[in-house]
Amino acid sequence: MANMELNDVQILLVEDNDDDAKLTIHALEKNKMEKNLVRLKDGEEALDFIFASGKFLETRNIAFPPKLILLDIRMPKVNGIEVLQKIKCAPLTKAIPVVILTSSKEDPDIQKCYNLGANSYVVKPIDFEKFALTIKDIAYYWLKVNQPPSLENLYL
Template structure:
């Protein structure tokens, strides 16, 4: 995996949501390389080459991070804060992909530097289309700074 470009880092603790997201992205041929991590602590370790990921080349950054908010160990807002406060990672687009429609979560996510905030649709077809559209925009249309 070391030499493989990471297109999407998916940080999602809900296995069903993660599987649906990955399926929607691969079905639409949007992403060839998706790394799925199940909690915020793993995401921080992955991005900064810590713990189990100490061997990883941290210059191999994802093109986009899809980040859930409500997760065990370290929640998504803490992960976002860490990502956006470090020169190595602050330019990576972070899309919050969550079930939380709570205004304080939305405001805090944007205040911490989120690039987008999307509430997961409950219905499968809507969810799959949202993910496909999201991947299309961030991976194919958006111009990344590196």
């Protein structure tokens, strides 16, 4: 079948800033955790991907979610908060670990994200090396330490 790899994604990175996306992918590559990674540039694309709609209608199956979503907050079209809300409200997608990865240290954002069900909230370190280490730790934790539910009967 075409595009099977879109149904076997490890990390879905939703980030509109090209530099930040590059840094993130580079850090993952360095630690050999870039396999089956998809990067999208705004919240609308992310929703289409996650819910297998729009431009991903033919190539994605909602029952095979990415193992981890790294989600920026401030993005064009649909922002990260709205994406988070939609993921955490739908029984089929609710269990996907969502880590908010943002430069916003503002407490209302942090609070709001946790209230909407974000699994974790990480502020992007400004320092390049720290940023890379943080990405490594996030990927390691969510892909190797955390136990997601099985895909069978995913309805929560």
